[in-house]
Amino acid sequence: MPPAKKRTRRYDSARTRAAVLAQFAHVREAVVALTPEQLDGPTRLGEWTVRDLAAHLAWMVDSVPQLLAAPERPGQDPLALLDWPFMTAGAAERIDEHTRGLDASDLPGLYARVADDYERALAEASEDRLLPLSFGAMTVGDFLVTRTVELVVHTDDLNAATGAGVPFERQALAACTRLLADALAAKAPGGAVEVRIPPYAVVQCVEGPRHTRGTPPNVVETDPLTWIRLATGRAEWAKELEGARVGASGERADLKDLLPLMG
Numbered sequence: 001m002p003p004a005k006k007r008t009r010r011y012d013s014a015r016t017r018a019a020v021l022a023q024f025a026h027v028r029e030a031v032v033a034l035t036p037e038q039l040d041g042p043t044r045l046g047e048w049t050v051r052d053l054a055a056h057l058a059w060m061v062d063s064v065p066q067l068l069a070a071p072e073r074p075g076q077d078p079l080a081l082l083d084w085p086f087m088t089a090g091a092a093e094r095i096d097e098h099t100r101g102l103d104a105s106d107l108p109g110l111y112a113r114v115a116d117d118y119e120r121a122l123a124e125a126s127e128d129r130l131l132p133l134s135f136g137a138m139t140v141g142d143f144l145v146t147r148t149v150e151l152v153v154h155t156d157d158l159n160a161a162t163g164a165g166v167p168f169e170r171q172a173l174a175a176c177t178r179l180l181a182d183a184l185a186a187k188a189p190g191g192a193v194e195v196r197i198p199p200y201a202v203v204q205c206v207e208g209p210r211h212t213r214g215t216p217p218n219v220v221e222t223d224p225l226t227w228i229r230l231a232t233g234r235a236e237w238a239k240e241l242e243g244a245r246v247g248a249s250g251e252r253a254d255l256k257d258l259l260p261l262m263g
Contacts, residue, residue, distance in 0.1 A: 068125055180261060184261060
C-alpha cells in the first residue's frame with residue numbers, strides 16, 4: 001500500500017472538535033446508566049468486557065489533552081491523515097494491553113474528568129500543533145478526525161454489546177465515513193469503481209477504465225454504519241451483500257479483497 005501523498009479532504013477543525021465532544025457526551029450518558037452486570041458483560045472485541053470498552057472510549061478522547069501536554073518533537077514531519085487507518089493494526093497489541101490496565105472503577109468520574117480536560121486543553125490549541133504519537137507526529141486538526149473514527153466505531157461496538165442505542169452525532173459520523181472512504185481510494189487508487197455512501201461520501205477507486213459521465217459501470221453503495229463495519233472488520237462483504245445492506249453492480253464492484261482497511 002503506497003503512502004498517502006496528500007490530504008484528499010479538508011475538515012473544519014472547530015466542527016470536528018465539537019463533534020468529538022458531542023459524541024463523547026452521548027457515550028457518557030449511556031455508560032453511566034449501565035448496571036454492574038452490563039459492564040461485566042462481553043463485547044465483540046475478543047476478551048474485552050463492556051467496562052474495558054467504556055474505559056477505552058474514555059482513553060481515546062483523553063489522548064487529546066495528554067498529547068497536548070507532552071512536549072513537541074522538533075524536526076518531525078507530520079503523518080498524513082490517510083496513512084493513519086493503515087497504521088492502527090500495528091498498534092493493536094499495545095492498545096489492548098494499555099486498555100486492560102486502565103482504571104475503570106469509577107467510570108462516571110473518569111468521563112467527567114476527560115470531558116473537562118478535553119475542553120480545557122483545546123481552548124487555545126492551534127489545529128496545526130504537532131502531537132507526538134508513538135508512530136510519528138500528527139496535527140491537532142487531523143488527530144481530531146481520527147478521534148471521530150474511534151468514537152463512532154466503538155459507539156457501534158457499545159450498542160452491539162448492550163443494546164443501549166447510543167445515537168451518532170452527525171458530524172462525527174460524517175467525518176468517520178469520509179476518512180475511511182478516502183482511505184479506500186488511497187489503498188486502491190483508480191477510477192473504475194464508484195463507491196457511494198450517502199449522504200456523506202462518494203469516492204472512485206480500483207485501477208481500470210475511468211468513468212467520466214453518465215451511470216458508472218461499476219458501483220458499490222451502502223449506508224454509513226455498514227461501510228464503517230466493513231472497513232474495520234466488523235462485517236463481512238459476502239454477508240452484507242447477501243443481506244442487501246450492500247449493493248454492488250459491475251464486474252469490478254467487488255471490494256472483499258480490499259477490506260478491512262483497519263485492523
